[in-house]
Amino acid sequence: MRVIAVDGPAASGKGTLARRLAQHFGLAHLDTGLLYRAVGWQVRDDIGNSAAAVQAARAFDIDWLRIPELRGEAAGQAASKISAIPQVREALLEFQRSFCRQPLGAVLDGRDIGTVICPEAPAKLFVTASVEVRAGRRHRELQAREIPSIYAEVLQDLIERDARDSQRTAAPMKAADDALLLDTSGLDADQAFDAALSYISPRIS
Numbered sequence: 671m672r673v674i675a676v677d678g679p680a681a682s683g684k685g686t687l688a689r690r691l692a693q694h695f696g697l698a699h700l701d702t703g704l705l706y707r708a709v710g711w712q713v714r715d716d717i718g719n720s721a722a723a724v725q726a727a728r729a730f731d732i733d734w735l736r737i738p739e740l741r742g743e744a745a746g747q748a749a750s751k752i753s754a755i756p757q758v759r760e761a762l763l764e765f766q767r768s769f770c771r772q773p774l775g776a777v778l779d780g781r782d783i784g785t786v787i788c789p790e791a792p793a794k795l796f797v798t799a800s801v802e803v804r805a806g807r808r809h810r811e812l813q814a815r816e817i818p819s820i821y822a823e824v825l826q827d828l829i830e831r832d833a834r835d836s837q838r839t840a841a842p843m844k845a846a847d848d849a850l851l852l853d854t855s856g857l858d859a860d861q862a863f864d865a866a867l868s869y870i871s872p873r874i875s
């Protein structure tokens with residue numbers, strides 16, 4: 671099975687790493703955060719309404735992944751709220767499992783890939799970095815995209831999201847027992863890729 675599971679908190683660099691790994695090994699890539707962002711975005715004006723979120727998750731449409739606003743912090747916050755609802759996660763499970771079972775193999779990144787979506791993956795990474803480093807990265811990213819951003823607000827957003835994602839009872843964010851912990855606080859994207867590669871290569875033929 672050629673599957674690489676990449677989990678970790680927001681702005682740890684897991685998406686960048688997952689994309690590079692997919693390219694290197696010729697695997698398909700799924701950013702599973704986008705699924706939760708898409709559902710959160712659909713119900714953003716009624717975010718406290720769990721029934722509406724469950725209904726939206728059951729009606730999930732792959733075309734929703736093209737909505738440009740999904741990459742913004744508002745969609746991230748909405749995603750982190752609706753992703754705590756067990757029936758929302760349940761509704762999005764099969765799509766992710768099918769993706770990880772495709773014959774040519776895949777890289778999936780998210781919060782629960784190594785623990786829930788694809789526990790049988792032969793290579794699992796849990797990418798972390800200090801919350802201050804992650805806030806700095808996200809802040810710079812937003813500025814580069816000319817989206818107004820205040821470091822202190824980005825930091826607060828990440829602290830709230832980390833707490834929600836790791837404390838929820840349904841598939842909380844946590845490292846699988848057999849995952850490599852990769853702390854990228856002091857690493858640039860190339861160094862993180864090299865460290866990941868030396869762990870993954872012997873596990874993915």
Ligand code: CDP
Pocket residue numbers: 679680681682685702703704706707746749750751753754779780781782783831835
């Ligand atoms: O890119 P970033 O790390 O900021 O966020 P993301 O990966 O797009 O995820 C947005 C939110 O979706 C997270 O804060 C989680 O609450 C949720 N999520 C999840 O619960 N499970 C996943 N496999 C992926 C994301």
Ligand code: CDP
Pocket residue numbers: 678679680681682683684685686687807808811854857858859860862
């Ligand atoms: O997917 P996730 O939210 O975990 O993070 P990302 O969007 O892949 O990365 C956030 C930012 O950190 C990007 O601008 C990367 O260029 C940068 N970065 C990285 O990905 N890896 C490092 N080791 C250092 C910085």
